[in-house]
Amino acid sequence: MIQIDNLNYTYSTDTEYILNNINLNIEKNSYVSILGDNGSAKTTLIKLILKLLTPSTGTILINTDKIGYVPQHVGEVNSQFPITVYELLRCHYKVLNLKNSKLLNEVLKNFGIFEFRNSLISNLSGGQMQKVFIARALLGSPDLLILDEPSTGLDAQNKQEIYCILKNLNLNSKVTILSVEHNIEAALENSTHICILKEGTAKINSISNYLGGVSC
Amino acid sequence: MLEYGFMQNALIAGVLISILCPCVGVFLVLKRYSMMGDALSHASFAGVAIGILLGFNPIISAFIFTSICGLLIEKLRSYYKKYAELILVIVMTLSVGIAITLISSGRASASVNSYLFGSILTVTREDLLTVLILSVISVFTITILYNQLIYITLDEDGAKIAGVKVKLINYLFALLVAATISVSLRIMGILVISSMIAMPVAAAMQLNQGFKRTLIFSIIFGFIDIMTGLILSYYIDTAPGGTIALTSVAVLLVIILWKKLLVCRN
Numbered sequence: 441m442i443q444i445d446n447l448n449y450t451y452s453t454d455t456e457y458i459l460n461n462i463n464l465n466i467e468k469n470s471y472v473s474i475l476g477d478n479g480s481a482k483t484t485l486i487k488l489i490l491k492l493l494t495p496s497t498g499t500i501l502i503n504t505d506k507i508g509y510v511p512q513h514v515g516e517v518n519s520q521f522p523i524t525v526y527e528l529l530r531c532h533y534k535v536l537n538l539k540n541s542k543l544l545n546e547v548l549k550n551f552g553i554f555e556f557r558n559s560l561i562s563n564l565s566g567g568q569m570q571k572v573f574i575a576r577a578l579l580g581s582p583d584l585l586i587l588d589e590p591s592t593g594l595d596a597q598n599k600q601e602i603y604c605i606l607k608n609l610n611l612n613s614k615v616t617i618l619s620v621e622h623n624i625e626a627a628l629e630n631s632t633h634i635c636i637l638k639e640g641t642a643k644i645n646s647i648s649n650y651l652g653g654v655s656c
Numbered sequence: 657m658l659e660y661g662f663m664q665n666a667l668i669a670g671v672l673i674s675i676l677c678p679c680v681g682v683f684l685v686l687k688r689y690s691m692m693g694d695a696l697s698h699a700s701f702a703g704v705a706i707g708i709l710l711g712f713n714p715i716i717s718a719f720i721f722t723s724i725c726g727l728l729i730e731k732l733r734s735y736y737k738k739y740a741e742l743i744l745v746i747v748m749t750l751s752v753g754i755a756i757t758l759i760s761s762g763r764a765s766a767s768v769n770s771y772l773f774g775s776i777l778t779v780t781r782e783d784l785l786t787v788l789i790l791s792v793i794s795v796f797t798i799t800i801l802y803n804q805l806i807y808i809t810l811d812e813d814g815a816k817i818a819g820v821k822v823k824l825i826n827y828l829f830a831l832l833v834a835a836t837i838s839v840s841l842r843i844m845g846i847l848v849i850s851s852m853i854a855m856p857v858a859a860a861m862q863l864n865q866g867f868k869r870t871l872i873f874s875i876i877f878g879f880i881d882i883m884t885g886l887i888l889s890y891y892i893d894t895a896p897g898g899t900i901a902l903t904s905v906a907v908l909l910v911i912i913l914w915k916k917l918l919v920c921r922n
Contacts, residue, residue, distance in 0.1 A: 492813050509817045517811050521686060524866035528810070534803040535818050560866060580818075 441584060441616045442466040442489060447498035449481070449488060457496065459485060460640035466633075468583075471610040471617040472644065473627035476637035482620045483512075485637065486586050489618070502584065508577030508615075510570070510587040517573075519562055525572050526557040529579065536580045543579065551575045551605070567598025574605060578615075585609065587619040591626060599623070603630050657890055665784050666776040666843060666886055666896070672791040673840045673852070674882045678860075678874030679798050680836045681853035683829065685861075686809045692729060692833060693850035695744035695751075699725035700837045701846045702754035704771050709758055714771070715786050719838035725751060726830030733826075774845030774897035776889060787839040794835045801825055806867060843886070845897030855904035856881060862911045877907050 447462040458481045466472050474482050487493045489500055490509060511517055523531075529544055548554040551571045561569060570590060577585060590606070591599040607630050609615040621627040627634060628650060635644040657663050684690050700718040707717025725747045732743040759768055770778050779787075798805065804825050807815040816822050833853075840849045860873035885900030892899070 487813075490813075490817055492816060507817060509814060511811065511814060517814075518686070521810050522861060522865060522867055522870045523806070523810065527806075527867050531803045531806045531810075532818060535807055535815070535820055558866070560864065 441468045441470070441503060442618070443499075443501040444489075445499050445501075447488065447500065448496045449484060449493065450496050456640075458640055459488070459637075459642075462498070462642045464635065464642055464644050466616065466618060466644070468616055469610070469614050470632045471606070471619075471630060472633045472635055473619050473621040473631040474635045474637060475621055475624060475627060480637040481640065482637055483588055485642070486588060486618065486620055490586060504583040506580055506582045506584070508580065508582035508585045510573045510577045510585070510590060512588045512592060519569065521561065523561055524558050525553060525561060525564070528561060528572060529576055532576045532579050538579065547575045547579060565598070566593045567595070567601065570594065570598070570602055571605070574602070578609070582615060584616045584618065587617070589620050589622055591621075591623050599626065606630060657887070662777050662779065663890060665779040665781065667883070669779050669784055669787050669839075669843050670882045670886050671879070672787055673836075673843060674879040675875055676791050676794055676836050677840060677849075677852045678856045678871065678878040679795060680829075680833055681857045681878075682860075682867075682871050682874050683805050683809050684833065685854055685857040689740065690850070690854040691741060691744050692726075693837065693853040695729065695747045696722050696726055696833055696837050697841070697846050697849040698748045698755075699751040699834075700841050700849070701771070702751040702758075703838070704841065704846070705755045705758040705768075713782070713786065715783060715838050715842065718841060719790065719834060721751075722834035722837055723831050726834040727827060730826050730830045770845075770895075771841060772845050772847055772897075773895035774841075774843050774848060774900070776843070776886060776896050779842050783842055787842075790835045790839045794832050794839075797828065797832060801828065805829065843882070843896055844900055845895060848897035848901045851901050851904060852878065852881065855901075855908060859904075859908045859911050862908070862915055877904075881907055 442464070444462055444464040447459055448457045449459040450457045474485065476482050484493065488495055489502070490507070526544070529547065533544055545554065548557050551574070553568060553571050553575065556564060556568060561572065564572065590602055594602065603626050606617055610617050628647065631647055633644055633646055634650050635642055684692055699722045703718030703721030704714040706721060707714035710717070729743050729747055732746065733740065736742050804815065804820045807818065807820055808822055808825060812822060836853065837849050840852065844852055856874040856878035859877045860870045863873055865873065881904040882900055884903045886896050888899040888903070889896035
């Protein structure tokens with residue numbers, strides 16, 4: 441699904457690479473959690489994959505155009521923006537030029553957020569907000585779903601619900617998932633592969649290699 | 657009042673502006689970029705001075721110069737990503753420099769006050785036609801780009817990933833802001849335009865509604881501000897810029913007080 445070869449990246453030409461000779465192959469239908477310390481360039485790596493940043497050198501090949509993205513809902517999106525849940529989803533629906541008019545209500549119902557469709561996003565809890573952004577990302581039936589810390593700021597029950605949704609998507613809808621994680625426990629429980637970023641380098645392994653635990 | 661041709665022109669232009677300003681303003685305010693209106697209204701001052709100097713229609717010259725500055729702001733955004741307000745200062749400095757130099761040279765000093773403070777006497781049929789054409793094109797463009805503009809305003813990265821041509825739309829939006837300022841400057845005056853872009857939106861946001869309703873309320877408040885301001889300026893014989901600005905503050909205060917009252921009653 442994603443092939444990364446000899447990827448190097450620096451924010452400024454006069455500083456060292458923060459990602460140094462990254463080579464990764466992310467297989468179709470896998471669920472990959474990216475782990476690493478704060479500042480280990482996890483978010484930078486997914487921004488490169490999403491083409492929001494341009495690699496200094498190296499290549500990233502993705503064999504699908506249907507990519508869904510769930511941003512960090514704390515910080516990346518203005519949560520005080522005056523927009524209802526329905527308007528937010530409809531905006532994405534219109535931009536993708538989708539034609540199935542029942543799709544919006546179906547997605548709202550599937551994620552258990554139909555009753556909040558007329559609520560402002562600023563009035564939602566962290567868990568509800570995260571469901572809304574996952575629902576938005578899934579409107580275009582993506583082959584690849586990329587998430588940035590999907591459980592940050594959520595309580596235990598909401599965390600469990602979010603990971604249940606993600607695991608179902610991976611197992612039943614065959615969506616490849618790439619998720620930046622702080623939650624090592626959830627990564628071990630749900631992923632098929634773990635990618636560890638450390639000092640600018642990346643190493644990906646099957647989950648079976650980490651059954652004894654992860655050391656970042 | 658309505659028997660006077662100049663007042664008819666002013667009121668028709670006022671209606672058009674009251675639709676256009678909040679349509680652009682809602683995106684600027686939510687992008688946290690409302691000072692762009694201020695920077696571009698200063699740019700329009702330089703455009704007016706250039707127009708007077710060259711014997712051009714000042715609204716057209718203001719639109720051209722303001723558009724160039726709008727595009728320049730978008731271009732400079734990539735150089736000063738974390739210091740967006742610095743770009744506005746750069747554009748304001750350039751514009752005010754040009755305007756003051758031209759006006760103080762004595763070659764472009766005619767009726768500068770009416771452009772600074774607004775005037776209901778100076779809206780000619782020709783101006784009205786220019787305002788009408790620019791307003792129709794602008795509202796049509798906003799309608800076409802409505803969803804893309806919301807997406808970019810809320811989540812620029814998400815919009816890029818969803819395939820929205822963010823750079824192109826940001827440039828088009830800069831032109832829309834320039835058009836809005838150019839059509840508004842005759843009535844409201846350069847000093848008040850940026851307030852009218854932001855104030856109706858500020859009032860509408862107090863109502864905690866979704867995006868579409870916030871936009872509709874912004875237009876309603878913009879209409880109230882401009883019409884009340886124009887009528888007041890006719891009766892008390894002052895420049896409309898001042899009365900429009902004061903009305904917009906009064907409307908905002910009424911809404912804040914009304915909200916407080918509702919909270920107290922509950």
